[in-house]
Amino acid sequence: MIMFAKIGLGVVGAVALTGAYTFREGVMRVDVDEYRGGGDHVHMWMPAAAIPMVMQFVPDRYLQKAGHDAREWMPVARVAAHELGKLPDSTLLEVKDGEQHVLISTVNGAIRIDVTDPQETVHVVCPLATIEDVTDEIANIRSGA
């Protein structure tokens, strides 16, 4: 009985550890709602910690191509993610035009993009550490490391 209890405690500890790691890394979230007839509704939540892991399964040639296509902007994205991660929660850009509203901000170590329009709304949240990890990963693959 004690054995089972300890195994159970071990499992709970492992789950807590995984949960804490996921919480720390944050969640990548994409919500797109188109309000026209037959419009798309995309709602995706993914633990940010899973993204670098998933990238391990992507064939190198695709990552090399992505790295090549975005080679000019990869260092920019990496540095921007690193530096933005140092900031307190801040609004970087806000545009209001009638019923249209665009907001780019940093919240809890993530970049947040909110676009509100009568035709559609888009909300994207991506942890900055994930952007840094992904750009590092792509850069490593490009350099053959």
Next chain:
Amino acid sequence: MIRMPKLFNRFNHTSLVLAAALLVSPLAGYAQTASHSDRWLHVRVISSDAKGETVCVNVPLELAEKILPTINKNQLHGGKVTIDKFDANGVDFRALLDAVRSSKDGEFVTVNGKDGEDVRVAKQGGFLLVHVTDGSGHIGHHHMNKDGDDKKDESANKESGKPNVSHVEVKIPLSVVDAMFSAGKDEIDLVAGLRMLSTQGDTELVSVKDEENTVRVWVDSKNTNGPDGGTR
């Protein structure tokens, strides 16, 4: 078999301690960043049209300093803009800058136009000040015509029947201008300019007001661009 429970026990403790540490670590990171006293460049554009369009941009100068050198596109390389043909109508801009720097405070250029165009360029307290008032109604609508010349569109003001008065104020620390022109010939060092700008106090750099738009560009230590976020 006897050691297994001890191993589990150790794993339990380790995992719970690690979980607690991971939970707390973002808060520790936030505590560090919250006290960060960066300098921020703010841009605010408020349009007085029916929609009331507003644009607010807040950029930490340090972020811009770090990002600019990573951009290598067109004329921008390593945080410096290369100017192939700096057309200053024969004026040696660097010599002019040296002359302004070494001169005493005062007003260098004053133009009072017949159509209500007033231009004033002055040096005061280490700042280069440019003040332009355009009451001729010729403001704001610059278009390239089919011959490629910059042409002002006066039709909007003719239609409305009232003159569109524009006020432009530019206040640039001379040290920032110096830093920007400290690079080689035909180069403007944006990073050096930003670095110098970050050492300045709260400063309103550009202010443009006309019938349609209000534009402000300023630097302070706040990360907000609200009504209370400006220097005035």
